[in-house]
Amino acid sequence: MNSLCGDLIIGNTYCKSSEQLTVSGPSGFQSYNWYNETRTVKYGTTQSVVIKPTPPDGSKIILDLVPFTGFGCPSTITSVVQKVDYQLQLRPKNTVCDGAIIDLLSDSYILNKHPDFSYFVYEDKDLTIPIIKPITVTQNKTYYVKATNYKGCESVASIDISMFDLAFMQIINPPQACYTETIDITKAEFYTGDLTNTERAYYTNQEATATLANPTAISMSGRYYVKIISNIGCVKVLPIDVLINSKPSLKITNPAIACFPSSVNITEKSIFTGSDADLKYSFYQDEALKQEVANPTAVTNSGTYYVKAINNQGCVVSGKIVVDINEPPILSIKNPDAVCYPSTVDITVADLYEGTTNNVRFEYFKDKDLSIKLNQPGKIAESGTYYVKIINPNGCSVSDKIIVTINKLPVIVLNQPKPIFDHDYIDLTAAEIVKGSKDFVKVNYFTDAALTIPLAEPNKVNKAGTYYISIENDRGCSISASLTLIILPSPKIFVPTAFTPQKSTNNRLYPFFTSIQKLSSFKVYNKWGLLVYQTDNMSADGWDGQFKSRMQPLETFSWFADGIDALGGKFQTKGKTILIL
Numbered sequence: 175m176n177s178l179c180g181d182l183i184i185g186n187t188y189c190k191s192s193e194q195l196t197v198s199g200p201s202g203f204q205s206y207n208w209y210n211e212t213r214t215v216k217y218g219t220t221q222s223v224v225i226k227p228t229p230p231d232g233s234k235i236i237l238d239l240v241p242f243t244g245f246g247c248p249s250t251i252t253s254v255v256q257k258v259d260y261q262l263q264l265r266p267k268n269t270v271c272d273g274a275i276i277d278l279l280s281d282s283y284i285l286n287k288h289p290d291f292s293y294f295v296y297e298d299k300d301l302t303i304p305i306i307k308p309i310t311v312t313q314n315k316t317y318y319v320k321a322t323n324y325k326g327c328e329s330v331a332s333i334d335i336s337m338f339d340l341a342f343m344q345i346i347n348p349p350q351a352c353y354t355e356t357i358d359i360t361k362a363e364f365y366t367g368d369l370t371n372t373e374r375a376y377y378t379n380q381e382a383t384a385t386l387a388n389p390t391a392i393s394m395s396g397r398y399y400v401k402i403i404s405n406i407g408c409v410k411v412l413p414i415d416v417l418i419n420s421k422p423s424l425k426i427t428n429p430a431i432a433c434f435p436s437s438v439n440i441t442e443k444s445i446f447t448g449s450d451a452d453l454k455y456s457f458y459q460d461e462a463l464k465q466e467v468a469n470p471t472a473v474t475n476s477g478t479y480y481v482k483a484i485n486n487q488g489c490v491v492s493g494k495i496v497v498d499i500n501e502p503p504i505l506s507i508k509n510p511d512a513v514c515y516p517s518t519v520d521i522t523v524a525d526l527y528e529g530t531t532n533n534v535r536f537e538y539f540k541d542k543d544l545s546i547k548l549n550q551p552g553k554i555a556e557s558g559t560y561y562v563k564i565i566n567p568n569g570c571s572v573s574d575k576i577i578v579t580i581n582k583l584p585v586i587v588l589n590q591p592k593p594i595f596d597h598d599y600i601d602l603t604a605a606e607i608v609k610g611s612k613d614f615v616k617v618n619y620f621t622d623a624a625l626t627i628p629l630a631e632p633n634k635v636n637k638a639g640t641y642y643i644s645i646e647n648d649r650g651c652s653i654s655a656s657l658t659l660i661i662l663p664s665p666k667i668f669v670p671t672a673f674t675p676q677k678s679t680n681n682r683l684y685p686f687f688t689s690i691q692k693l694s695s696f697k698v699y700n701k702w703g704l705l706v707y708q709t710d711n712m713s714a715d716g717w718d719g720q721f722k723s724r725m726q727p728l729e730t731f732s733w734f735a736d737g738i739d740a741l742g743g744k745f746q747t748k749g750k751t752i753l754i755l
Contacts (some may be wrong), residue, residue, distance in 0.1 A: 183237060183253035185222075189327035190259040194226035197253070202245075207238040211252070215583050231257035260288060262321040262329035270311050271408035276319055277308045278292055283333060291321040291329075311337055312735070327649040329708055338408045343367035345400060350417045352489035356391040357416050359398060364414065371405040382411050392416050422491045423450045424483045429495070431571035433502040438478055439474040440495050463492060473497050480726045503531035503566040505574050512579035514651035518553040521560060521577045526576070534564040544573055554578050583653040584614035585644050592659035593741060595689065599636040600659055602629070602643065607657070612644035665689040665695075665739035673751040683707070683751060684716025685735055690745060691736040698751075699732045701736030706731070719753050728755050 185197040199206050199221050205303035208217035208225075211234035217223045234252050234576065241248065263285040270276060278295045281287060291304035296318045299302040309317070314336040323327045344366045348357050359376065362369065375382070376400045385422060386398055388476035395418045400409045425448035432438045440457060456463075457470040458480040467479060479495045506529035511520050537544075538551035539561040548560065558581045563573040587610030590602050601607075602619055618625070619632035620642040629641060646652035666688040673683045685696050690712075698707040698717055706726065719726055731753060736746040 177613070182295055183235060184253050186235065186253040186323060187256045187258050188228050189325055190257055191315065192228060192325075194224055194329075194656060195228045195255065196222060196224050198222040198236060199239065202241075203239045204242045204321075205240040206559045206583075207240075211236060212383045227257045228257075238692065240671045258323070258325065258327050258329060260286075260291065260321065260323075260329055262286070262319060262331040264319055264331045266334045267334045269338050269406070271404070272311065272410065273408065274311045275308050276311060276335065278319060278333065280713060284319065284321075286324075288321070290323045292323070292326075294320045294322075296320065297717065299332075304522050310473075313336055313337065325455070326633050327701070333467055338404050338406060342352050343369075343402055343410060345412045345414045347415045347417075350487055351418055352419050352487060353421045353614070354489075355418070356552040357395045357418065358390040359392060359400070359414050359416065360389050363715070365400075369402075373403045375401045375403070375677040377401060377411075380411065380413070385416070391434055392418070394418060395420075396494075419456055419485070419487045419489050421487050422453060422483055422485045423448070424453065424481075424491045424493050425449045426493045426495055426648040429497060431498045431500055431569040433572075434499055435474075436499070437474045437500065438495065438497045439471045440467070440481070442472050445495065449483070450485055452486045454485075456481065456482045457495075461494070472498065484682075498568070500566075500568045502563050502570045502572045503534050504529070505562065505564050505572045506530045507562060507574050507576050507579045509579075512581055512649070515583050516555065516708055517580070518555045519580060520551050520552040521541070521554060521562070521576055521578065527562075530564060531566065534566050537565070539573075542575075550739065554580070556580060581647075581651045582613070583651050583753050584647040585610075585612040586614075586645050586653050586655050587611045588643060588655050588657045590657065591659065594636070594640075595664045595741065597664050598661075599634045600661070602632040602641065602657070604633075608643065608645065611645055613647050615648050616646040618646070621656075622646065623656070635659060638662070662689045662740050665743075665745045667693075667735040667737065667745070667747050668751055669733050669751055671750070673719070674754045675725065676755055681732075682710075682716035682718060683713060683733075683753075685733075687712060687737075689740040691740050691742075694736045696740065697733065699734075701729055701731075725755070726753055 176474045181202045183197055188195045201221060205219060206221055207219055208223050209215065210229065213236060217225050233255050233257060237251050239249050239251065267281050268652055275686050279293050284293060295305040297305060299318060301318060301320055312528055312623065316332050316334050316523065317328060318332050326411065343476045346364050347367065348643055348739055350357060351357050376386040378384045378386050380399055382399055395416055397413050397415050400412050401413055425446065427445055427447060429438050429442065429445055441455065457467040459465040459467055461480055463480060463482050479497060480492060481495060482490060482492045484490050502681065506527060508528065510521060510526055511517055522536065538548040540546040542561060544561060544563055557578055559575050559577055561573055562576050565571040587608065589607055589609055591607065592598060608617060619627050619629040621627045623642060625642060625644055638659055640658045641654050642654050642656050644652050644654040667690060668686040673680050675681045683698065693710050693712045696709050697705055700706050706721040730750050732750055734748045736744065739745045
């Protein structure tokens, strides 16, 4: 069917740019004859023919149809040739909101949409990247629309889609302000982009539901939000950060009380402990901060001074410093009396400081720099120069030295004399006894450790025991030591004058020893001079009264003994004993 006119001839329309026309007649006939409207030109004799060149627009085409025998009569149909001259028309340009979704195939963009044409959208000029769904606008861009019909007629047009300038709007955060200032976020200088045909509103939340009461005088740090609305209804909410620097933290600890002639350094870091680290200070004599302190590192007068502190943001805070300079106390020292070792000296005794200021605290040191404290100033055991410091209730202090003298003891060395027997004596006053002792001028002798009972005759001692010798130097210091004398009983070998070998007791004859360390021999003889027993063993069981396995008769026997005494000398003795049956 003719798509434009409803005729039986198909293909009677063509594009303006086409050079030929292809037409078709209805099927089912034996022959077809195609002519122009004057039948002066025959185009062909088939069901479909190609007419070249294309007939003029509005001219007629004649088709004679001859049916098969018995299937009807010959007939003639005509069709009017129509030239299609279609130029696609689009909106020349369209500005939309950022993120808007648009359909370029809608009537609002295609101004002359024709029902015989199909429309397609492309991203590129070469029409190679098709778009098959509505577009979400995120940037300025040119799109292309192609219109085509079933005859292949085409028309291409472009359209520029741009976002409203609001899409590129940005906010520059305002500079920081001090705690005494406010910030006006309505100023145009904080916005980049064209604000023409826009309105602004200010909020405290990102959803732009809580209105900001004072956008021209914000006094609190935080993130605020600006809602920008264009004349076409585009909306953009942008954050703007406001920084109101808080009041600098200035903490002042008044310097310690100083003592004249000391000065006070009011620039010391310790005075501002706890303050912000970036503060820079200047110092003044007056609260109005007009008269600067000439030398704040060495203030010599008590009083109130003022400090101005500025941080890196230029924010200012001020405070005051109280300086107190007092007179020092008076320290008067008397050196303690000398003592002898091991006695100690108490330098805390009040009598040593007569004339010193009352109500002061004492401290005691080993060194002039007062850096090493004395642990026990009440028990000093070494001579030397020590130092005393006094501090009054205001913290003022003064120090001076105190000399402690602890005289040394003489060095005592006692030499042990050789042991003697009690028939001899030892001279404790002999020089050899204290040989090696040093630094003494006097020697004393005692029988007790407390040195209260003098020894009557120290040059003639013949009694064993411990004695005590004391030596004294020229400073009256003395030291003592003990000396134990070894005085042994005189050596003896004692043999009983009788023994009873057949009794249960006293049935052995053996010697007893006093101060004897070794027995050389012990021999027993009968009245005939025959040796009946002998031994050199001090622990032997003794003679049992038998000689050659026969008990000897009742008679007197002679014995002889010799040995080495306790001091190494030879000792001999003899005697008689009676054997009693």
